[in-house]
Amino acid sequence: MEEQIPKAEKAQLAAAATPQYSDETMKMLVQLMLGEQAEKIQAKQEAKARHLLTKEETRKMVAKFTADRAAAQARCNHTSEDNRFTLIRGQVHNDGMHHPICVRCLKEFPPRRPLGEEIETAVSS
Numbered sequence: 508m509e510e511q512i513p514k515a516e517k518a519q520l521a522a523a524a525t526p527q528y529s530d531e532t533m534k535m536l537v538q539l540m541l542g543e544q545a546e547k548i549q550a551k552q553e554a555k556a557r558h559l560l561t562k563e564e565t566r567k568m569v570a571k572f573t574a575d576r577a578a579a580q581a582r583c584n585h586t587s588e589d590n591r592f593t594l595i596r597g598q599v600h601n602d603g604m605h606h607p608i609c610v611r612c613l614k615e616f617p618p619r620r621p622l623g624e625e626i627e628t629a630v631s632s
């Protein structure tokens with residue numbers, strides 16, 4: 508069917524189907540497109556900046572938490588207020604070792620072989 512339309516007529520039909528814009532309109536369209544591109548680029552840059560800021564804030568929070576915990580553990584004597592009882596408790600983990608920890612400052616001490624009744628506190632895995 509398409510092959511039966513003469514070439515000249517085809518060109519006329521194509522020209523009619525193509526919108527004709529004035530130079531003024533074309534300038535405006537180009538400016539709109541450039542504006543949209545600029546907005547997209549700006550949005551990407553802003554998202555990247557926000558991501559970097561969040562990453563830096565998280566790093567600072569973790570550093571502060573780590574420093575605060577280290578300071579609290581350095582201040583703690585791991586005993587009750589009246590200095591009568593140790594605050595170090597622990598459990599036997601599935602590695603068969605007793606893992607001591609201070610219940611106030613959460614300082615973990617090196618694991619050791621369980622003694623006496625500690626053996627019965629073993630956590631089953």
Ligand SMILES: [Zn+2]
Pocket residue numbers: 580583584585586594609610611612613614
């Ligand atoms: Zn402690």
